[in-house]
Amino acid sequence: MELESKLLSKFLDDINNNRINLPTLPEVALKVREVIQSPDSSAAKIAITIGADPVLTAKLLQAANSPLYRASSPIENLQNAITRLGQTVVRNIVTSIVMKQLYQKGGNPKVEKHLKELWLHSTKVAAISHVLARKFTKLKPDQAMLAGLIHDIGAIPVYTESPNIPELADEETLQRIVSKLHNLVGTTILDDWNFPQELIDVVSNHEDLQYDSGDGIDYIDVVTVANILSYIGTSHPLTKIEWTEIPAFKKLGLSPEQSIATMEEAQEEVALIQNMFRA
Numbered sequence: 001m002e003l004e005s006k007l008l009s010k011f012l013d014d015i016n017n018n019r020i021n022l023p024t025l026p027e028v029a030l031k032v033r034e035v036i037q038s039p040d041s042s043a044a045k046i047a048i049t050i051g052a053d054p055v056l057t058a059k060l061l062q063a064a065n066s067p068l069y070r071a072s073s074p075i076e077n078l079q080n081a082i083t084r085l086g087q088t089v090v091r092n093i094v095t096s097i098v099m100k101q102l103y104q105k106g107g108n109p110k111v112e113k114h115l116k117e118l119w120l121h122s123t124k125v126a127a128i129s130h131v132l133a134r135k136f137t138k139l140k141p142d143q144a145m146l147a148g149l150i151h152d153i154g155a156i157p158v159y160t161e162s163p164n165i166p167e168l169a170d171e172e173t174l175q176r177i178v179s180k181l182h183n184l185v186g187t188t189i190l191d192d193w194n195f196p197q198e199l200i201d202v203v204s205n206h207e208d209l210q211y212d213s214g215d216g217i218d219y220i221d222v223v224t225v226a227n228i229l230s231y232i233g234t235s236h237p238l239t240k241i242e243w244t245e246i247p248a249f250k251k252l253g254l255s256p257e258q259s260i261a262t263m264e265e266a267q268e269e270v271a272l273i274q275n276m277f278r279a
Contacts, residue, residue, distance in 0.1 A: 127273035128226035154186025
């Protein structure tokens with residue numbers, strides 16, 4: 001444990017003194033955010049920014065025409081898609097789609113393996129979060145999706161820096177350090193990105209299974225439940241705890257049986273959302 005304490009202190013010191021490069025939000029997401037936040041923002045201006053990226057354009061049109069957003073008629077024009085979806089939804093979808101870039105660090109097979117697994121888990125939690133928000137809350141499903149996608153983002157720099165720290169060659173030690181650091185590192189990343197506090201709070205609190213904000217349901221509740229449900233069918237420790245004792249499940253009105261039934265019913269929707277994140 002003394003080794004872990006030293007590693008944790010070193011990592012935090014390196015971050016505080018800018019000796020570790022934290023992930024930066026992909027440029028296209030920054031540009032879209034800037035255009036949307038501009039006082040003279042319009043669907044036409046947003047379309048020009050997104051239209052410079054053909055892959056992103058195709059994916060946004062795919063999303064706009066998917067059952068997720070229930071278009072009454074096919075949308076073939078990017079500007080029409082932006083108008084139909086709304087600027088906030090577009091911002092969240094664009095940010096979510098381009099996030100994959102952060103999980104594609106080359107140069108080390110072990111790091112690439114960890115980041116690929118982290119991305120697949122994150123997309124599954126994002127998809128389940130979308131389903132839960134839509135079916136059981138009045139929260140915005142696209143915001144819940146983004147919250148699920150970034151809930152473990154703080155693990156990225158720990159994995160990418162691990163080859164430079166000999167002690168982290170041991171897999172068990174690495175996973176313990178990731179577990180203890182990723183929430184704190186994640187809040188630092190999202191704070192640098194000027195993300196809304198409600199998403200920063202998700203990163204901070206989603207693993208606190210006794211978290212209870214009070215009467216209302218928030219994005220922490222949704223992602224907490226989604227993270228647990230993402231492990232159904234595995235031997236993960238979260239599948240072995242008593243879900244009925246977790247406030248987030250109670251607030252969403254979900255018993256263990258209802259949770260499993262919901263996941264079975266939502267398989268197609270979950271697959272549809274995860275497919276949106278594929279290259």
